[in-house]
Each structure stands twice: as structure tokens, then as C-alpha cells.
Amino acid sequence: MPDSSTKPIALITGASGFVGRYLARHLLEVSDWTLALVSRNEAGAVRLADEYARYPDRVAALAADISDAKAVQEALARTCPSYVFHLAAQTSVKDALDDPAATLGNNLFSTLNLLEGTRALAEPPRLLAIGSSEEYGHVRPEDNPVDEHTELRPDNPYGVSKVATDMLALQYVFSYKLPVIRVRAFNHIGPGQSDRFVTASFARQVALIEAGKQEPVIKVGNLSSQRDFTDVRDIVRAYYLAITQSQPGEVYNLCSEQSTSIQAVLDTLLNFCTVRVRVELDQTRLRPSDVPLIVGNAAKFRQLTGWKPAIGLRQSLADILDYWRAQVRSEP
Structure with a gap:
């Protein structure tokens, strides 16, 4: 890790993914944080290191398979982050329908490993758990616009996996007082997204x-x-505001309305x-x-932070x- 003795460290899982790249660039622009960018394997970490080579004092790329509890613990112990953005997930509804077990296992156990790893630190970091509008699932016409109190009725395995990780994160707030913030991001789009979407x-x-x-x-x-579509560049602005300004244990919709x-x-x-x-x-x-x-209805988050989409x-x-x-x- 670069020398960051006086600056916060933010760890990003899924840093090589679509949203991860936008988030890393945004954090480099708006904060003085040091970034620990996590990729699943060494090849991915090398690519990330090359991509951010012009930030040698602010960015470190790490290889850690977050489905491996020991690898997660080692990455957290090495970096001692102040903030964790948990972006890594299997996010394709089609892939979830094709292989429900892989999606449920990947998304739930990676989140569990991260929560357990942060719980083991002397000073647990603020953790942003990324949920999805797919958690709301089978929305009735009269339920719209959907707010955070709308019943969760997921209608595909991906949505089920995100409800599970959402509730698991909340349980760690209740049981262990971890400073976890949950967001439910609606459809977000932008240059660089996979054509599976x-x-x-x-x-x-x-x-x-x-x-x-x-x-x-x-x-x-x-x-x-x-x-409800929002540009990814607006979503990562919201992620930064959420992890710095939101109340642990709360959940917030992020959407264009x-x-x-x-x-x-x-x-x-x-x-x-x-x-x-x-x-x-x-x-x-x-x-x-x-x-x-x-x-969606994003009034709760907008009233807290003033955020609204700009693109x-x-x-x-x-x-x-x-x-x-x-x-x-x-x-x-």
C-alpha cells in the first residue's frame, strides 16, 4: 500500500467492473483518500495497477477472491480501510436465471466474508452494501413510486440474492454494531457497461x-x-455521499424518479x-x-444529502x- 498514514483508505471490491472504475475515478477527483482496488485474481490486479499507474501514491491494486474468507481477511488486515465499497457481485438477471445457485452463493457468501472480515478489525470501517431495485421485484402498479418501505417481492434469483445480502448486512448492524449503510440502486447505465444489459x-x-x-x-x-434509469456517473456520486453522510443501519433508494x-x-x-x-x-x-x-422514490436520500441526477x-x-x-x- 502507498504511504497513507494521514489519509483514509477506501477499499473497493469489484474495482475492475463497470461501476468500480467510475467510482475509483470519482473518489480520486473528490477526495484525498488512498484507494485499495480489489480484483478477483492476479491478472486483474495487474491490469488495475497499469490502469492507475499515474497515481502511485494514491492507488494500490490487490488480488483477493472475495468468495475466499481467508483472502478477504488478509486484504482487510493489509489495508485497514476506513471505508469499504462492496460492489463485487454477479449482477446479470439472465445469468441468475441460468444458474441460480452460482448467483446466490457468490453474492451471499462474498458479502458474508466481507462482513466477517470487517468485524474482525479493531476499528471496523464504514461499509456501503450495494443493493438493487430487483429486491422490490413484483411491484404492483399502485406501489409506484417505490420507496424504502415497499414490500420486497423479488421475482428472480438475482433479486433474491440481493434481498439476502441486504438483510445480512442489516443483521450485522443489529448484532455487532457494524457501521453498514445499505443502498438500493435502480437501473444504472453508461459507457463501458456490458452488452448483457x-x-x-x-x-x-x-x-x-x-x-x-x-x-x-x-x-x-x-x-x-x-x-427507472440513472447514469452511472450520478450513481457513484451518490455512493460517495452515502458512505460519508448516511446513517449506519439505514437503507436508501438511488434512482432518477x-x-x-x-x-x-x-x-x-x-x-x-x-x-x-x-x-x-x-x-x-x-x-x-x-x-x-x-x-423509484429517492426522497429520503435527497433530503439527507441534496443528491439528484445531473445527467x-x-x-x-x-x-x-x-x-x-x-x-x-x-x-x-
């Missing part, structure tokens, strides 16, 4: 079509669902497209259960498409 999937297909690398046909699932149909997302991207495109339904992209509408959906989608255009140009 809907906005990136559409944008990549548009970019491939524009480049002549795909027939002018976009494969889609259910377009009628309405979701606006509902947008998947059809509207696709239409916006097609308006940006430079060629005519046909849309076709792909049955493999349909979920067994798909809630028609979910929109509109249209700008987010434009940035996502530009990212995929660049990616497609660089592909052979």
Missing part, C-alpha cells in the same frame, strides 16, 4: 449496423416494460442511428417474469452509443 445491447447493435458489420436488424425482448419504457430507449438510439433499422423480437431475450412498471437519459444514451461506435471501430 439492455441499453448497451441496443447501442452495440446500432454501432455494428452503422459499421456494416451486422444486418440492419436489432433483436429485442419486451419493449413495453418501464424502468422517472420511468422510461424500453421502447423509448430503443427509439432514442434509433434516432441517433445513421441507417434504417428493422426491429425483431428475440424470444431468448424475454424473462419468465417481467414487471410492467417500476419507478439526463438522452445524454447517457448518446454517450453509450459513442462508446460502442469507438469499440466497433477498434474491432477487427
Whole structure:
């Protein structure tokens, strides 16, 4: 670790992932903290070290498989963080449906290992446990906008796993007085997100079509669902505010408080497209259960911190498409 005797250390699990990279950059901009960036293996840690090589005094990359309790304990003992952002998780609903056991085991036991590891420290750090709107699951129309008191009715294994980690984190607050803050982040999007997720999937297909690398046909699932989208750059601002300003034991929704149909997302991207495109339904992209509408209520967090999204959906989608255009140009 860099010499940080006078500065707080923030440890980020899942630091090589989509949100982890945005969070690390944000913390480097707004704080003087030293960052301990955790990757699952040595190869990932080497890539992180290279990525942040210009911050030798502020960033250290560590290899630690957080499904391994001993590895987690060693990483925490080595870094003695003041803050822990627990981002690492299996987040794909499709993957969770394909392999429920892997998602449940990965998400629950990695969280357990982290909670046990922080409990063993002489001064347990403030820990931000990242939940999801998927915890609310089967939302009835009259439940919208969803606040933190809305009943949790997860309708897929990923949502179940996040309810489990949410409640486990709360139990450690009650049982051991750990300073854990929980957030339930609604759909967040941005440049660099995997095309396993809907906005990136559409944008990549548009970019491939524009480049002549795909027939002018976009494969889609259910377009009628309405979701609450927030730019990842706004979400990481919220994570920083949550871990520094929120009350341990509390839970906060993070969302735009606006509902947008998947059809509207696709239409916006097609308006940006430079060629005519046909849309076709792909049955493999349909979920067994798909809630028609979910929109969040972030009043609790907004009143505490003043946070609200600054980047509109249209700008987010434009940035996502530009990212995929660049990616497609660089592909052979």
C-alpha cells in the first residue's frame, strides 16, 4: 500500500467492473483518500495497477477472491480501510436465471466474508452494501413510486440474492454494531457497461449496423416494460455521499424518479442511428417474469444529502452509443 498514514483508505471490491472504475475515478477527483482496488485474481490486479499507474501514491491494486474468507481477511488486515465499497457481485438477471445457485452463493457468501472480515478489525470501517431495485421485484402498479418501505417481492434469483445480502448486512448492524449503510440502486447505465444489459445491447447493435458489420436488424425482448434509469456517473456520486453522510443501519433508494419504457430507449438510439433499422423480437431475450412498471422514490436520500441526477437519459444514451461506435471501430 502507498504511504497513507494521514489519509483514509477506501477499499473497493469489484474495482475492475463497470461501476468500480467510475467510482475509483470519482473518489480520486473528490477526495484525498488512498484507494485499495480489489480484483478477483492476479491478472486483474495487474491490469488495475497499469490502469492507475499515474497515481502511485494514491492507488494500490490487490488480488483477493472475495468468495475466499481467508483472502478477504488478509486484504482487510493489509489495508485497514476506513471505508469499504462492496460492489463485487454477479449482477446479470439472465445469468441468475441460468444458474441460480452460482448467483446466490457468490453474492451471499462474498458479502458474508466481507462482513466477517470487517468485524474482525479493531476499528471496523464504514461499509456501503450495494443493493438493487430487483429486491422490490413484483411491484404492483399502485406501489409506484417505490420507496424504502415497499414490500420486497423479488421475482428472480438475482433479486433474491440481493434481498439476502441486504438483510445480512442489516443483521450485522443489529448484532455487532457494524457501521453498514445499505443502498438500493435502480437501473444504472453508461459507457463501458456490458452488452448483457439492455441499453448497451441496443447501442452495440446500432454501432455494428452503422459499421456494416451486422444486418440492419436489432433483436429485442419486451419493449413495453418501464424502468427507472440513472447514469452511472450520478450513481457513484451518490455512493460517495452515502458512505460519508448516511446513517449506519439505514437503507436508501438511488434512482432518477422517472420511468422510461424500453421502447423509448430503443427509439432514442434509433434516432441517433445513421441507417434504417428493422426491429425483431428475440424470444431468448424475454424473462419468465417481467414487471410492467417500476419507478423509484429517492426522497429520503435527497433530503439527507441534496443528491439528484445531473445527467439526463438522452445524454447517457448518446454517450453509450459513442462508446460502442469507438469499440466497433477498434474491432477487427
